[in-house]
Each structure stands twice: as C-alpha cells, then as structure tokens.
Amino acid sequence: MATKKKKKTDWSKEVFKVLKKADIRQIAYVPDAGHTSLIKMAVADNAIKPVSLTSEQEGIAVLSGAWLGGEAGALLMQSSGVGNVINMLGMANECRFPLLMLVTMRGEWGEFNPWQVPMGQATETVLDAAGVIIHRADDPAEIAETVEAAAKIAFDSGRMVAVLIGQRVVGFKDWTK
Amino acid sequence: MASRRKITLDRRKVVEKILKDRGDILLVTGLGAPTWDAAAVGDHPNNFYLWGGMGGAVLTGLGLALAQPKRRVLVITGDGEMLMGVGGLATVAVQKPSNLAICIMDNQRYGETGMQETHTEHGVDLAAMAAGAGFQKYSTVYNNRELAEAIPVLYSEQGPVFVDVKVTDAPQPMTLPPRDGPMLKHRFRENLLGHV
Numbered sequence: 001m002a003t004k005k006k007k008k009t010d011w012s013k014e015v016f017k018v019l020k021k022a023d024i025r026q027i028a029y030v031p032d033a034g035h036t037s038l039i040k041m042a043v044a045d046n047a048i049k050p051v052s053l054t055s056e057q058e059g060i061a062v063l064s065g066a067w068l069g070g071e072a073g074a075l076l077m078q079s080s081g082v083g084n085v086i087n088m089l090g091m092a093n094e095c096r097f098p099l100l101m102l103v104t105m106r107g108e109w110g111e112f113n114p115w116q117v118p119m120g121q122a123t124e125t126v127l128d129a130a131g132v133i134i135h136r137a138d139d140p141a142e143i144a145e146t147v148e149a150a151a152k153i154a155f156d157s158g159r160m161v162a163v164l165i166g167q168r169v170v171g172f173k174d175w176t177k
Numbered sequence: 178m179a180s181r182r183k184i185t186l187d188r189r190k191v192v193e194k195i196l197k198d199r200g201d202i203l204l205v206t207g208l209g210a211p212t213w214d215a216a217a218v219g220d221h222p223n224n225f226y227l228w229g230g231m232g233g234a235v236l237t238g239l240g241l242a243l244a245q246p247k248r249r250v251l252v253i254t255g256d257g258e259m260l261m262g263v264g265g266l267a268t269v270a271v272q273k274p275s276n277l278a279i280c281i282m283d284n285q286r287y288g289e290t291g292m293q294e295t296h297t298e299h300g301v302d303l304a305a306m307a308a309g310a311g312f313q314k315y316s317t318v319y320n321n322r323e324l325a326e327a328i329p330v331l332y333s334e335q336g337p338v339f340v341d342v343k344v345t346d347a348p349q350p351m352t353l354p355p356r357d358g359p360m361l362k363h364r365f366r367e368n369l370l371g372h373v
Binding site: 026054055065090097 | 243
C-alpha cells in the first residue's frame with residue numbers, strides 16, 4: 001500500500017506542474033478522493049484561486065467567467081459529477097470556451113458501491129454526446145502527459161476536454177477506507 | 178418568508194436606472210428577460226449575455242470577478258434562473274469577491290415559458306437565502322426609494338452584495354442582443370484584455 005500511495009502523490013505532483021505550466025489560475029472542484037493531493041496543492045498555491053463548488057455545473061460557469069476575465073482554469077470532479085454538468089456544457093460549447101476537466105472515475109474498476117456504477121458506466125457516452133473531447137489515462141505514468149495534451153487542445157484550440165483518470169489508477173482498495 | 182408587499186416596479190425602468198451610470202462595470206445577464214432588459218438599455222461590449230446555461234449567471238460573474246479583482250462585476254438575472262443555481266450563493270459567499278454584485282429581477286414568474294409561478298411567488302425569500310449563505314449586504318427592493326438606496330450598493334459597497342428587486346410581471350417587448358457565443362466572448366475579451 002505504501003508504494004501505491006506514493007504513486008498516487010507522484011502523478012498528482014506531475015499533473016500540478018502541468019497545470020502551472022498551462023498558467024491555470026482558477027481550480028474549481030467538487031472533491032473526490034482521487035483529487036485530494038491536487039486540491040491541497042491548489043489551495044496552497046498563492047497564484048491559484050481554489051473554488052469549492054456545491055455542484056459541478058457551477059464549475060462550467062465559473063471557468064467561462066474566468067476565461068472572459070483573461071484567466072484559464074480547470075475543473076476537478078468525480079465521474080458522478082459529469083451527470084451534473086451536461087446542460088451547462090452547452091454554454092461552453094456554444095461560446096467555444098476552453099474547458100479542461102479532470103475526472104476521476106468511479107463505477108468501473110472493482111467498484112464496491114453499486115450506486116456509483118450507472119453514472120460511471122455512462123460517463124464517456126454522455127460526455128461524447130455533449131461534444132466533449134475525451135482523453136483517458138489508466139496508467140499513472142501517462143496522466144501528466146495526457147493532461148498536458150488536453151490543456152493544449154482546450155486552451156489553444158478552444159475546446160471542451162475531459163481527462164478521465166481510470167479508477168484502476170487510484171486502486172479500488174482505497175475506496176473502502 | 179418574504180412579507181407581502183405590493184409590487185409596482187417596472188423591470189425595464191429598473192434596469193435602465195441601474196445601468197444609466199454604469200461606468201466601467203462588467204455586466205453578466207441571465208437567460209431570458211434580464212438579457213432582453215439589458216439589451217433594451219443598449220448593447221455594450223462590456224455585456225456578456227447568457228442565452229442559455231440556466232443557473233450559471235451568478236457563477237459566470239464569480240469567475241469573472243475572481244479574474245478581474247479591480248473591476249466591478251454586476252450580474253443581473255431572474256428569480257427562476259437564480260433558484261436553479263441557488264447553491265451558487267453559497268459558493269460566492271465562501272469566495273467573498275469584494276467586487277461582485279448580484280441583482281435579481283424578481284417577477285416571481287418563469288417569464289419565457291408561460292409565466293408560471295416560481296417559488297418566490299410562494300414566499301421563498303432570495304435575499305434571506307443570500308444572508309443565510311453568508312452575504313453581509315443583502316436587501317429586497319419594492320419601490321423607487323429603496324431602489325435609489327440599492328443602486329449605490331450595487332456599484333460601490335464591498336461585495337459580494339445581493340439585491341432582489343421585486344418587479345411586476347407585465348409583458349415587455351423582446352429586445353434581442355447579439356446571440357452568437359464566440360462573437361460575444363471575443364468582443365468582451367477584446368474590450369477588456371486587448372486581445373481575443
């Protein structure tokens with residue numbers, strides 16, 4: 001378990017470096033265990049405004065406003081949150097707001113909570129239907145480069161992109177704690 | 178529960194009064210009538226109109242206010258739109274953006290869909306909800322005297338501030354601003370940042 005925990009921290013650190021390099025200034029989030037380290041780093045960074053949300057859909061609007069004001073942002077959430085953002089994605093889509101979402105997956109790899117399965121299994125399909133570009137990362141070693149590529153297409157090409165971080169990455173044993 | 182007072186204010190006149198001396202404020206409007214109200218006063222590059230994204234007006238204002246802390250950001254939206262994103266009041270209150278003002282055109286109706294009653298018709302008090310979220314400055318406006326007091330609050334009191342203006346449900350002519358999303362976004366950014 002010690003090795004697993006270290007690995008978890010490591011990919012978060014690498015991803016945070018990528019977010020800093022992309023000049024991310026607002027990090028909006030509804031927490032997930034898989035995002036714990038990233039959220040801590042965002043809160044500790046003076047150049048980043050962490051925005052805790054009551055619902056993930058708020059994040060789409062917050063980051064649209066941030067872009068209007070000249071700041072890039074990212075939205076962190078769990079796959080269940082994808083169900084909450086669908087209509088609001090229409091705003092980002094229609095206005096071609098850049099949108100970078102980091103989604104930690106539930107309901108797919110050794111899930112113990114059956115209520116997580118429906119949304120987890122539907123996540124890719126509904127994001128695709130809403131016009132979001134999907135990048136998946138199931139190996140911790142490839143998460144940072146995947147986020148980097150996603151940030152480029154989001155901010156340089158003005159698109160909505162979701163990086164789906166597989167439940168396998170964090171390890172299903174963690175969920176039962 | 179909000180007290181039952183007579184509602185007499187005309188939304189177009191209210192928005193006209195609010196925007197008459199707008200200075201350099203950045204304006205975000207919620208979908209439907211608030212967007213038409215702002216357009217009726219006059220299109221402006223510092224206006225960003227939502228034509229959709231119901232529940233997102235206040236949060237769009239929040240992201241903008243955080244990105245532009247030296248500029249005053251005003252959100253004008255409707256009671257139905259505010260209710261759909263009412264959790265956003267808590268998110269805003271926690272962020273405490275000192276430059277964000279929220280103004281609700283509260284006609285107690287879903288105006289674009291057949292004038293069905295919203296919860297505010299049944300006593301739900303949006304200003305009290307803002308207070309409960311943690312807003313230090315909040316009020317409900319019923320007449321021109323209260324409006325005259327509220328307008329300087331929207332422009333210069335330390336934010337976040339919340340003003341719920343009770344307006345009649347009298348029909349208004351539709352005045353449509355530009356609706357193309359990328360155009361509105363680029364125009365707003367170019368005027369504010371000097372680049373798209």
